[in-house]
Amino acid sequence: MSPSDLRRRVRITLAALAAAVLVTTGAIAAVATAQNPPSTAQQEQGMTPGAPLAEPAVADADQAELTLDATKARVSVSGKEIWGQAYNGSLVAPTLHLEPGKTATITLHNRLPVATNLHFHGLHTSPEGNSDNPFVCVPPGASYTYRLAIPSDHQQGTFWYHSHAMGTSCPATSGTGSDGHTHSMSSAPFTPGDVENQIFAGLSGAMVVGDSRSSLPDSLRDIPVHTIALKDAQVDSAGKIVQGTAGASIDSNAPTVRLVDGQLRPALSMRPGETQLWRLANIGADIFYRLQLDGHTFTVLAEDGNEYPQATGAAELLLPPGKRFDVLVTAPATPTSTWLRTLSYSNGPQGDVYPDTPLMNVDVSGPAPSGVPSSLPVGTPLRGAAPDLSGAPVAQRRTLALSEDSSGTAFYINGRRFSMDQPTFDLAAKLGTVEEWTILNTAGEDHPFHMHTNAFQVLSVNGVPLVAPQRQDTVVIPHAVNGTPGKVVIRQAFTDYPGNWMFHCHIAAHEDNGMMGYIRVAGA
Numbered sequence: 434m435s436p437s438d439l440r441r442r443v444r445i446t447l448a449a450l451a452a453a454v455l456v457t458t459g460a461i462a463a464v465a466t467a468q469n470p471p472s473t474a475q476q477e478q479g480m481t482p483g484a485p486l487a488e489p490a491v492a493d494a495d496q497a498e499l500t501l502d503a504t505k506a507r508v509s510v511s512g513k514e515i516w517g518q519a520y521n522g523s524l525v526a527p528t529l530h531l532e533p534g535k536t537a538t539i540t541l542h543n544r545l546p547v548a549t550n551l552h553f554h555g556l557h558t559s560p561e562g563n564s565d566n567p568f569v570c571v572p573p574g575a576s577y578t579y580r581l582a583i584p585s586d587h588q589q590g591t592f593w594y595h596s597h598a599m600g601t602s603c604p605a606t607s608g609t610g611s612d613g614h615t616h617s618m619s620s621a622p623f624t625p626g627d628v629e630n631q632i633f634a635g636l637s638g639a640m641v642v643g644d645s646r647s648s649l650p651d652s653l654r655d656i657p658v659h660t661i662a663l664k665d666a667q668v669d670s671a672g673k674i675v676q677g678t679a680g681a682s683i684d685s686n687a688p689t690v691r692l693v694d695g696q697l698r699p700a701l702s703m704r705p706g707e708t709q710l711w712r713l714a715n716i717g718a719d720i721f722y723r724l725q726l727d728g729h730t731f732t733v734l735a736e737d738g739n740e741y742p743q744a745t746g747a748a749e750l751l752l753p754p755g756k757r758f759d760v761l762v763t764a765p766a767t768p769t770s771t772w773l774r775t776l777s778y779s780n781g782p783q784g785d786v787y788p789d790t791p792l793m794n795v796d797v798s799g800p801a802p803s804g805v806p807s808s809l810p811v812g813t814p815l816r817g818a819a820p821d822l823s824g825a826p827v828a829q830r831r832t833l834a835l836s837e838d839s840s841g842t843a844f845y846i847n848g849r850r851f852s853m854d855q856p857t858f859d860l861a862a863k864l865g866t867v868e869e870w871t872i873l874n875t876a877g878e879d880h881p882f883h884m885h886t887n888a889f890q891v892l893s894v895n896g897v898p899l900v901a902p903q904r905q906d907t908v909v910i911p912h913a914v915n916g917t918p919g920k921v922v923i924r925q926a927f928t929d930y931p932g933n934w935m936f937h938c939h940i941a942a943h944e945d946n947g948m949m950g951y952i953r954v955a956g957a
Contacts, residue, residue, distance in 0.1 A: 474690040476668040479607040480690075482698035486793065486811045488660050489638060489694060494581075501526070501551070503596070503636060504544040510666065510690075511697040517666070517674040518545065518634035521574070524697040525716075527592060527661050527766045531556075533643050534585035543571045547627060551579060551645035552597035552885070553640065555738050555906045557587055560886045561932040567885065568853065568933070570603035579688025588817065588888070588904075589643030590738030591660075591712040591757040596631035599853070600624050620816070623850045626949075629941035630676045633683055633718040637664065645663035645735055645759045646710060648816045648833035653761075653809060658710045659701065661773075663752065663792070664717035665689040682842075685719035686785040691775065693793045701773075702793045705763040705801040708808050710734075711760050715752040718941040720787060721879075722752040723778040726795065727771045732761040732809055739888050740817035744809045749776065752879035755907045755939040765799045765809035771795050781912035783841065784878030808845060821902035822924040826865035830860040831858060834873045834918070835880045835910060835938065835948060843947055844938065850947030856933065857950030865957040867926045873917035874910040880943065883907045887936040889925035896920065907939055927954055 465813050474863045492499050506519035520526035530561045531537050543549050553565045558581050560566055576765070604624075639662045667675040667689045677683045693699055704708060711731075715722050724731075725748065737757055750758050773793040779786045837844045846857055862868060868894075874880050888904035895911055911919030938950035 449599045452839045467469065470667065470684070470687045471670055473690060476688065476690050477697060478668075480511035480697045482511060483794065484696060484699055485661065486509065486694060486699040486701045487696065488528070489523065489525045489662065490527045491530055494529045494539060495535035495583075496689070498538040498540060499529070500540050500542065502542045502544055505546075506635070508635065508695075510692065510695060513672075515666070515668050515672050515674060518631060518636050520638060524635045524637070524666070524692075525664065526594075526891065527742075528638060528662075529640040531583050531640065531642050533589065535583055535584050537581040537583065538578060539581070540576055541571060543573055546573055547598070547601040547634070548572050548603050549596050549598045549627075549631060550577070551594055553579075553581060553592065553594045554797055555757070555888070556581065556640075556642070557584060557887060559930045559932065560934055561930075565885070567597045567599070567935050571598070572603045583642065587642055587745065588735075588739050588819070590641070590644060590645045590740065590759050591714055592640040592738045593637060593662075593714050593716045593755070593757065594640050595637035595716065596628060598631055598642040601627050615800075623852060623947060626756050626945035629683055629718045629945050632886045632941055633666075634674050634676065637716040638662070639712065639714050640714060641712065642738065645740065648734070648740060649809065652807070653708065656708050656710055658712065660694070661714070661793070662689070662693075662694050663713070663722050665691050665716050665720055668937050677942070678817070678858075682946065683719065685940070689720070689757070691792055694861040695750060696792060698794060700796055703762075703795060703797045704799050705764055705768060705797055706766050707802065708761055708763045712757070713752065713760060713764055713872065714757040715754055717754055720785065721753060721754070721778055721780055723776040723787075724750045724752060724773065725764065725776050728774050729762065729771065732763075732811060733758055733759065734815065736903055736908055737760040737818070737888060737905040738817060739906075740815050741903045742818040742901065744813045745901070746811040751778075751909065753879070753907065753909050753939065754941065755881065755883050759837040761802060761809055766801070768798045770797065781876070781878035783876065784904060784912070792805050797905055819888070819904045819915040822867055822926060823892060823902060825867040825924065825926070827869045828863065829860070829868045829926070831868060832871045832873065833857070834875060835882070836875045837943070845942045845947055846950045849950075851937075851944075851949040856953050858952055861953040862927045862934075863928060863955055863957050864927050864931060867924055868923065869924050872910050872921045872923065875913050877912050879912050879919070880910045880938040880948065881907050881940065882910050883937060883939040884925070886930060887925050887927070887934065889923040892922040892924060894921050930954065930956040931956055
């Protein structure tokens with residue numbers, strides 16, 4: 434038995450003992466089911482794979498005020514009805530489309546029995562007020578209106594949005610926002626959040642800013658585009674998506690069903706020689722994807738919505754929770770069939786082990802369309818990359834140490850669990866400066882580090898420099914090896930937006946249980 438399996442078995446056993454003392458026989462049976470979850474094949478029974486890819490509906494958030502209803506819902510997954518949570522009734526929420534230089538107005542109606550909110554992951558917009566403010570808490574039965582002013586020079590690419598509920602209730606109100614429904618979480622001791630449960634149940638969707646084809650040559654400006662949103666679902670024997678309980682997170686190493694746009698192994702069609710843009714996004718709660726398109730390579734244009742300086746080839750792509758890539762895929766000149774798959778992957782000796790799993794069939798058939806544009810050669814310069822920070826003057830150097838207890842149930846940054854009232858650093862960052870952060874991981878599993886509000890530049894991973902100066906908002910901090918912590922060095926520019934900028938591990942169970950913090954950003 435691996436250390437991770439042992440820790441999970443201990444947590445489940447403790448939960449079962451507590452259930453035996455405190456609740457009814459029915460609840461004990463539910464815990465027993467969690468000990469022996471259905472296999473992936475059993476969970477897939479009743480689902481029909483192979484239907485044509487049906488992407489989420491697209492909502493233009495800059496055209497009119499949008500409404501998102503967060504509810505418990507019975508949703509269809511490839512023909513099988515299951516219970517989860519949904520925005521507007523769909524397991525994969527509508528894809529929000531925003532335009533640089535415009536303001537998006539989005540009203541969230543909370544029809545859940547617990548508190549919730551929204552985080553617009555990767556957007557460079559204010560973290561305060563009714564913008565992308567994770568400290569907002571919307572209680573059951575309430576509504577809240579977000580207004581996102583997107584800068585005119587915002588990066589164009591793929592982002593996503595999801596619940597960022599830092600608890601199941603709103604502990605305090607510290608003021609009323611412009612819409613009369615602001616509930617700001619403050620003056621509360623650490624309590625586990627509910628991000629994992631809500632994302633895992635279905636409260637997430639893709640988000641696109643502008644159009645990343647705008648940096649391509651004219652011949653590629655109108656190529657087909659597909660949003661490929663990846664999330665998994667553990668479906669219990671009662672047809673419900675599994676949820677964690679107090680003191681026990683979801684077992685992310687348990688059998689699960691991998692879905693593409695909420696479908697089981699859908700089929701995507703291409704014509705011979707055709708080039709398409711795929712917006713790949715991991716919008717799940719906890720697990721990693723190691724993507725490969727059998728027999729082909731990806732031409733990467735952007736990572737986490739941030740354009741590369743030049744087109745880059747990649748045989749495979751690692752997507753921890755929250756990661757996105759904009760890629761070009763070119764079909765071969767002759768008809769064929771192949772698979773987009775997630776390869777087997779382990780995120781450390783104390784982490785999870787995921788099996789090789791086919792995700793989507795790619796069918797190349799029919800005659801080649803006339804005037805098919807060629808693919809983009811690797812190395813072709815792109816126009817929208819952010820400035821290189823490697824030579825910038827550094828105003829402040831900071832260190833973040835990510836750690837967890839031996840049971841894998843409590844998580845820390847610099848030895849502390851998250852506190853709403855206490856920033857991670859006493860010294861605030863100043864607008865107009867560049868800082869260098871060294872992020873250490875002392876645990877036996879990888880931790881994907883995510884920064885709100887800002888994309889950063891990775892300088893090195895475990896001492897190996899990164900040559901390409903691209904920006905990103907999520908990076909995997911490698912696990913410790915023989916007592917030596919994993920180490921990533923980043924730089925970020927605090928160009929605008931005073932307020933509290935949050936950061937955390939994006940394995941949702943880890944942020945829920947303490948691996949989260951924030952830094953105060955003040956005027957120069």
